[in-house]
Amino acid sequence: MSTIRLQTEIPGPLSIQWAERRRTAVPRGTHSSAPVYIARAEGAVLHDVDGNSFLDFAGGIGCMNVGHCAPAVREAAQDQLGRFTHLCFAVTPYDAYVRLAEELNRRTPGSFPKKTLLVNSGAEAVENAVKIARTYTGRPAIIAFEDGFHGRTLLGMSLTSKVRPYKEGFGPFAPEVYRVPYGYCYRCPYSLTYPSCEIHCAHALENAFRRIVDADTVAAVVVEPVLGEGGFVAPPQEFFQVLHEVCAKHSILLIADEVQTGFGRTGTLFACEQLGIEPDLIVSAKSIAAGLPLAAVTGRAEIMDAPAPGSLGGTYVGNPVACEAALAVLKTFDDQQLAARAAHVGEWVRHRTRKWTAEFPLVGDIRGRGAMRAFELVRDRETRTPAKEETDAIIKYCWQHGVIILSAGTYGNVIRLLVPLVITDDQLEEGFSVLEAALASVTTLAAPCVRNQS
Numbered sequence: 001m002s003t004i005r006l007q008t009e010i011p012g013p014l015s016i017q018w019a020e021r022r023r024t025a026v027p028r029g030t031h032s033s034a035p036v037y038i039a040r041a042e043g044a045v046l047h048d049v050d051g052n053s054f055l056d057f058a059g060g061i062g063c064m065n066v067g068h069c070a071p072a073v074r075e076a077a078q079d080q081l082g083r084f085t086h087l088c089f090a091v092t093p094y095d096a097y098v099r100l101a102e103e104l105n106r107r108t109p110g111s112f113p114k115k116t117l118l119v120n121s122g123a124e125a126v127e128n129a130v131k132i133a134r135t136y137t138g139r140p141a142i143i144a145f146e147d148g149f150h151g152r153t154l155l156g157m158s159l160t161s162k163v164r165p166y167k168e169g170f171g172p173f174a175p176e177v178y179r180v181p182y183g184y185c186y187r188c189p190y191s192l193t194y195p196s197c198e199i200h201c202a203h204a205l206e207n208a209f210r211r212i213v214d215a216d217t218v219a220a221v222v223v224e225p226v227l228g229e230g231g232f233v234a235p236p237q238e239f240f241q242v243l244h245e246v247c248a249k250h251s252i253l254l255i256a257d258e259v260q261t262g263f264g265r266t267g268t269l270f271a272c273e274q275l276g277i278e279p280d281l282i283v284s285a286k287s288i289a290a291g292l293p294l295a296a297v298t299g300r301a302e303i304m305d306a307p308a309p310g311s312l313g314g315t316y317v318g319n320p321v322a323c324e325a326a327l328a329v330l331k332t333f334d335d336q337q338l339a340a341r342a343a344h345v346g347e348w349v350r351h352r353t354r355k356w357t358a359e360f361p362l363v364g365d366i367r368g369r370g371a372m373r374a375f376e377l378v379r380d381r382e383t384r385t386p387a388k389e390e391t392d393a394i395i396k397y398c399w400q401h402g403v404i405i406l407s408a409g410t411y412g413n414v415i416r417l418l419v420p421l422v423i424t425d426d427q428l429e430e431g432f433s434v435l436e437a438a439l440a441s442v443t444t445l446a447a448p449c450v451r452n453q454s
Helices: 015-025 071-081 094-106 121-138 154-159 198-212 237-251 320-336 338-352 388-401 425-449
Strands: 039-040 045-048 053-056 114-119 142-144 177-180 217-221 253-257 279-286 295-301 365-369 372-380 406-408 414-416
Touching: 071 320, 071 406, 094 114, 094 388, 114 121, 121 142, 121 154, 121 217, 121 253, 121 279, 154 177, 177 198, 177 320, 198 237, 217 237, 237 253, 253 388, 295 372, 320 338, 320 388, 320 406, 338 365, 338 372, 338 425, 372 388
Parallel strands: 142 177, 142 217, 217 253, 253 279
Antiparallel strands: 039 045, 045 053, 114 295, 279 295, 365 372, 372 414, 406 414
């Protein structure tokens, strides 16, 4: 039975009415990818105000790994709502914060004592990780990567690479942030080819210490195990092992930003588990509490204890409802084996798309880890000219035909999958049929400017 049910043109009349009200009430900077207003959701399905049903391939930008309205999460949140909604952990603490910290300390990679700080968002967690690293090391500088994304706050934007729309017009930015190339094999900044390159991009960090910033002033390297907004780029495992070795050599902390890769997206609870590294600090957010505002910094106990009492925190951090939801998320992962499910989804997608480069000239690269999959679209496979307009057309075709999906990448030419991990194989099949129809439609329209060199 079909999950997608379209009873009106998309967007429908009620969604159009809400869009008109939005134009007078909400600033234009809060852009939405799809013009449909949602009334309810469950699992991997969204229902809009006009009675249309969509498959959700965006998952609230990676927040809904356990699915919309997961029963255990809903029950835990409702139960906590009946006790209290807020106290402020800095005034009168409560056990849910401590229990969640214990769980994250136990489950994050690293065979050493750990402690966890809870905050409200991924950007806030990144900023606190930097604060902690600077306090512990006594050093000011931070190294981030080209094409990386770490949030929209001042320091988050400073660490983030992509200018438009995240940084344009918002400067000046925070000082002592330096950037080096990421392991983006499809668009190697050194025009090399893996594996003959011998992971030149990772070893180039040492060169940065000669040309860009003194290693003795660097507190931390902040890195995503798989780029999120940057286009779901998944470097070879050796890239991270070299980074880890270089950081250890210079007493620089390694901060893993697992905001989008964490909580099962890549096939393990945290992506670092697959990379053979144990970061000093791990940042998690998004699916940690199934969409409720919550994030965490988990790291070596001696590092986490460096800041003085009262120097970390905030009014709403570690909200009790969100903490109970997060504990239920972890239980759901255990009960439903969702990390393994993510690995299955990844294999399903890999098998389904194995012929895409032959069938669709626009598809230049297919990549990712686990269920974190993406397709980079190009107008010319030799020059790899980004196909942004074609990508936008595919996104539009999809939501017009019942699939909500997102783009990504510095050039806006990557289609990324962030399906709830509870999605069924039948729903995947239905959604990919729409996606393939979109690719076929746009490929036909773009045929004069696309060169198929497969």
